[in-house]
Amino acid sequence: MVELRAGAPAAYLGADEVVDHDHASVAALAARLRASHSDDVAFAQAAFEHVRDQVAHSVDAQDPRVTVSASDALREGVGLCFAKSHLLAALLRVQGVPAGFCYQRLLDDAVGFSLHGLVAVHLEGGWRRLDPRGNNALVDAQFSLVQERLAWPVDPARGEEDYLVVLPEPAAVVVAALRGATGALELCRRGLPDRLPD
Numbered sequence: 001m002v003e004l005r006a007g008a009p010a011a012y013l014g015a016d017e018v019v020d021h022d023h024a025s026v027a028a029l030a031a032r033l034r035a036s037h038s039d040d041v042a043f044a045q046a047a048f049e050h051v052r053d054q055v056a057h058s059v060d061a062q063d064p065r066v067t068v069s070a071s072d073a074l075r076e077g078v079g080l081c082f083a084k085s086h087l088l089a090a091l092l093r094v095q096g097v098p099a100g101f102c103y104q105r106l107l108d109d110a111v112g113f114s115l116h117g118l119v120a121v122h123l124e125g126g127w128r129r130l131d132p133r134g135n136n137a138l139v140d141a142q143f144s145l146v147q148e149r150l151a152w153p154v155d156p157a158r159g160e161e162d163y164l165v166v167l168p169e170p171a172a173v174v175v176a177a178l179r180g181a182t183g184a185l186e187l188c189r190r191g192l193p194d195r196l197p198d
Contacts, residue, residue: 001126001128001146001147001148002129002148002162002164003164004102004120004127004129004164004165004166005164005165005166006100006120006122006127006165006166007166007168009098009122010098011098011168012093012098012099012100012122012166012168013093013096013098014093014168015090015093015094016169017069018068018069018070018086018169018170018175019069019070019086019089019090019093019169019170020069020070020071020090021070021090021091021093021094022094023069023070023071023090025071025074025075026070026071026074026087026090026091026094027094029050029074029091030047030090030091030092030094030095031095033046033047033050033091033095034095040096040097040123041123041124041145043092043095043097044092044097044121044123044130044143045143047088047091047092047095048088048119048130048132048143049143050091051073051084051087051088051091051132052084052132052133052134052135052141053134053135054077055073055074055077055078055079055084055087055132055134056077056078056079056134057078057079057080057081057084057133057134057136058078058079058080058184058185058188059080059184059185059188060134060136061078062185063078063184063185064183064184064185064186065078065183065184066080066178066181066182066183066184066187067079067080067083067178067184068082068083068086068175068178068179069083069086070083070086070087070089070090070091071090073086073087074087078184079184080117080178080184080187080188081116081117081118081131081132081133082117082170082174082178083178084117084132084133084134085101085117085118085119085132085170086170087132088119088130088132089101089119092119092121097121097122097123098121098122099119099120099121099122100119100120100127100166100167100168101117101118101119101120101166101167101168101169101170101171102117102118102119102120102129102162102163102164102165102166102167103115103116103117103118103163103171103174103196104116104118104150104152104154104160104161104162104163105154105159105160105161105163105194105195105196106152106154106160107155107158107159107160111188111189111190111192112194113159113160113194113195114188114192114193114194115171115173115174115192115193115194115195115196116133116151116152117170117174118130118131118150119131119132120166123145124145127166128144128145128148129148129150130143130150131149131150131151133151135151139151139152163196171193171196173193173196173197174193177191177192177193
């Protein structure tokens, strides 16, 4: 497991206009998932699997709609990794499970470097990264608190990087890119942020 840098867990429970866990639809889904999973780990796994499997990744679905907030992704049923992470964090937070945001800098030979969004969850006394991107023939991300099962491991030899800080809010550069985009597929081809600011 990687060692993540984070603040106090209580700092990772808030709502804002992106992680809008106070939205009725987000809170209702979290309550339904919690109703059959009283244990935090079981609830977190159910929330992760719901977002991973029930909200399509924009590229896999070839869906150009851009979603930003947790409630956007839930309402539309689609989103890039970032919006899916916003939704997962919101579901966890509204039920009292601290969750924040981590990023990877990955290289796609066709488009260059871009950020990939993850969720970090505080469970069993520590922070663990989860990747709700959505699986396909090349991706097999799973819920695990023992060994990370992310969509893509980084390859430092290619210049890829894990950002190991857990942010309490989504990175501003990511939110700005999503809000400024006219289409999710076009954003992936030529507009995703390629790094977090120093």
